[in-house]
Amino acid sequence: MIIVAGATGDLGGRIVRELAGLGAPVAALVRTESSARHLEGMASQVRYADFDDVDSIARALNGVHCVVSALSGLEPVILGAQGRLLDAAVKAGVPRFIPSDYAIDFRQVPQGSNRNLNLRSAFLQRAESSGLRLTSVLNGAFMDMLTGTIPIVQHSIRRVIYWGSADQPMDFTTIADTARFTAHAAMDPDTPRWLRISGARVTVRDIAAATSRVRGRSYGILPVGTLGTLGLTIRLARLFAPGTPDDLYPAWQGMQYLRNLLAGEGLLATPLDNERYPSMTWTSLEAVLRQDTR
Incomplete structure (x- = not known):
């Protein structure tokens, strides 16, 4: 049982x-x-x-x-x-x-x-x-968050925004x-x-390329600051928009997770265990991005 x-x-x-x-x-x-x-x-x-x-x-x-x-x-x-x-x-x-x-x-x-x-x-x-x-x-971060909770894919300007390096691998x-x-x-x-x-180990560049394939329009990348800048933004958000005491995911918490990912903190050690159970199949980044209705 x-x-x-x-x-x-x-x-x-x-x-x-x-x-x-x-x-x-x-x-x-x-x-x-x-x-x-x-x-x-x-x-x-x-x-x-x-x-x-x-x-x-x-x-x-x-x-x-x-x-x-x-x-x-x-x-x-x-x-x-x-x-x-x-x-x-x-x-x-x-x-x-x-x-x-x-x-x-x-x-x-x-x-x-x-x-x-x-x-x-x-x-x-x-x-x-x-x-x-x-x-x-x-399991890294939940890939589903890329369709809203982690809003780095900005469809209005066809860019994937990021802080730090666009080449930092992240697990989803x-x-x-x-x-x-x-x-x-x-x-x-x-x-x-x-x-x-890890269903997909990808960089910001990979996310932009995958979004381009899914949407049929070219998406680029857009740096919006350093990791230090993002850290300052988190502190300000936590100060001025702390959320309620029982709020599991206020805006600043989502930004904390994003900063960890972009800094390479918590990247999963290899070899991964994806092949441990042969019947497992893994959902691709493109399949998740197709679900984004924004």
């Missing part, structure tokens, strides 16, 4: 569907008060737990072989709820745990340069001492491919500690 925490979210729901499609016995772990009707037709089971209560979670993990966390949020979620999920897995005797680490290699990201990634680093220290067999899936993988790979990893009894995947 594989159980997915965060199954009501986009990534978690996709992981549940992928596991079910692979024939795995999969349970969705949701809060007692959550609505999980849409999961009942996908998961073998829907189990409820109070995420503020380790004992409640531990009871829900009875008989589970692998916990997959797709929890998403700030400190109360990544360190709080996921921390209690980790403690419950230990208490329930679950042998394997896949934490919610889907990102660039946050271990290489300077402390203070990315709030959300620094939370994963903090959780890593706790997880490493748990005694559980851990497997983290690092779609949410769907990350979910499919994670499902395979959850079923794999021999996973290493770290798995690294």
Whole structure:
């Protein structure tokens, strides 16, 4: 039995569907008060737990072989709820745990340069001492963000804007491919500690060329400043437009992620694990750019 925490979210729901499609016995772990009707037709089971209560979670993990966390949020979620999920897995005797680490290699990201990634680093220290067999899936940035959340493709001027170097490689993988790979990893009894995947390792120049092919019109590149300039912009945005305390992705957070990518911080080490599961196919950059309706 594989159980997915965060199954009501986009990534978690996709992981549940992928596991079910692979024939795995999969349970969705949701809060007692959550609505999980849409999961009942996908998961073998829907189990409820109070995420503020380790004992409640531990009871829900009875008989589970692998916990997959797709929890998403700030400190109360990544360190709080996921921390209690980790403690419950230990208490329930679950042998394997896949934490919610889907990102660039946050271990290489300077402390203070990315709030959300620094939370994963903090959780890593706790997880490493748990005694559980851990497997983290690092997928770079979600490629889907190039169609809006990371708005570097500017269609109005047919340019891809950037700070720093246009030749810096960056790793991108779609949410769907990350979910499919994670499902395979959850079923794999021999996973290493770290798995690294990249649906497309591309530069700003590559993104401009791919957009040109998709749109049938020439797109160029446009430098708009240095990485230092982008860092200053982030500080100003954080000061004057901080967002709400529970806002996971205010504008400045998206800029932090972009700066990490453009600085080469968190670039995945090679060799990648794309070939680990032969049935996997990878969504191309062009396929994602075709979905951009802007």
